[in-house]
Amino acid sequence: MEHLEYQEGRTELAAFGEFPLIERLTDGFVPKNKSTRLGVGDDAAVLGTGKVKTLVTGDMLVEGVNFDMMYTPLRHLGYKAVAINLSDIAAMNGLPRQVLVNVAVSNRYSVEALEELYAGIRLCCDRYDVDLVGGDLATSRAGMVLSVTAIGEADEDAITYRSGARMHDLICVSGDLGSAYSGLLVLEREKVTYQANPDFKPDLDGYDYVLERFLKPEPRLDIVKLLKEKGIVPTSMIDVSDGLASELLHICKQSNCGCEIYEERLPIDYQTTRVCSEMSNNMLPVSNALNGGEDYELLFTIKQQDYEKIKDCDEVHIIGHITEAGSPAVMVTPQNTTIQLRAQGWQCNE
């Protein structure tokens, strides 16, 4: 009998990022079933032998790491836990059909608290015509952990991977970027003030959009439907969960290409700009857009010939183009300087 944490030759988790570590741990798992079309490495796995494929994806949310109960209403949390998984199905150009929700809670939570959580889960399921088909309820020693699996479907011909971007393809993004992170910045600011003075009444007027973006994101299934209507199958797609820069680098790596985006083309809401201007460290809105994360917008590439079909869609912004293999991933500023993109990911809340 012994304590099974390894003391000798110990490598700290911090020595790896999340993605290199997942790659290392899952390296050598070779699919054996003919129904496994794609395993680890994209927004969702692709399963099935027929023309319509099943898409499966899962995400875990940990209290104190991925959400702070200080300012996260449980109803919003339930909604968000489902929504971000539906976003991964959307990122494969698919439509979600079912979710399973596993919840671990400590006895700090009441039955009424769980009912609030499930009310949010139900709201998101109802809104996106998704069925809750299972889940486990476990006891935790500390706080709440949510693990959601989403199942969706897509025609084989429509499924969009991270690996399909080709030189000259146009880079598109839906909605706007950086607003969710701006919402988090506001909440963190108010939390600090409240902790210093519990009589303080936070004033959240004028921040409604960025707060909703953070607390209750929406999966862009409307974009999946729009693309279908317009007859466009993107060449690659990913959802923006860790920030635009990180996601662009995923696409470039998996498609073996570079990219060039234009700073002035990045869609940024005025509330995002306002929040940035209020921060003491002179935060630039473009930095939020590149690195903020949790926007759950769709980032995708299309062939140049599809430009005419999409150019008038208000919710889609063309922000750049794909460059050849070996080129870097860069952003061109209005002053025509070039900045290499780096994945800073999503670090504020950890």
Place this chain on the structure above:
Amino acid sequence: MEHLEYQEGRTELAAFGEFPLIERLTDGFVPKNKSTRLGVGDDAAVLGTGKVKTLVTGDMLVEGVNFDMMYTPLRHLGYKAVAINLSDIAAMNGLPRQVLVNVAVSNRYSVEALEELYAGIRLCCDRYDVDLVGGDLATSRAGMVLSVTAIGEADEDAITYRSGARMHDLICVSGDLGSAYSGLLVLEREKVTYQANPDFKPDLDGYDYVLERFLKPEPRLDIVKLLKEKGIVPTSMIDVSDGLASELLHICKQSNCGCEIYEERLPIDYQTTRVCSEMSNNMLPVSNALNGGEDYELLFTIKQQDYEKIKDCDEVHIIGHITEAGSPAVMVTPQNTTIQLRAQGWQCNE
């Protein structure tokens, strides 16, 4: 801004059991998609519109609640986390094809520790021809949380629910019962001794079978294959995760029937009997068999006419029969007294 735990009108989670609480929380979720054939309420959800259905199930394991790192090798933990989910697919009379594994860990764990965990995951995947197709790696504040989703398939005609048992059906169980719990009792005993005296070397000789049953359970996919070979489709089935009594009550409730099992028919290994005899509280082996839990054997009912097909299978034991609606679930002792079954579930490790 406020702390969002509800203080007024608070109902403690302990006021509900797990299953009534899940029922309460998921009540009113009505499936909307035609591909959702069965949602919450069985070992797995049943999805798809074709003849071959997709089965999906998920489970969560929390450190300090569902497993104790003091005596759980990480390789075994990875194996078990996958195995118990494959068992839920087996309980639908299906075969597993893929798993997704979400892991949350604190920085107490090293990269090498995670590699051990994944080595166990891989071992179980390889043994049962299952593909690892996804998963999330999250940060936890305390300990490890595992959440596994298993995906399987079964012909529509072969899928076995908890609700199909009918009067006079024979009740069968695979393997033996109570051995996993006996393994846990041994580990808990040695842990207490070790904590009192860290120089103590635990002597686990002669307990190998019960220890393996607890630390490294096997899903009974061999029984699913055997039933197919013999041309038997069970009328109902469930896997024994919370103890025979609890599972029988699930079948009786969902099939609207009673049952009668015979104490002398319960399959109990000699190591289970030995462990019970060593316990100071005069534990009865039959009590372990009824309430121990974590055996991951299959409990199923078959039509009487299938008796000849199965009577010579060593791994299947006929322990009783189904009685009419309104009858209780009972065990008949060798002295011919009748004991009503109650769900004590699985409480030791919580």
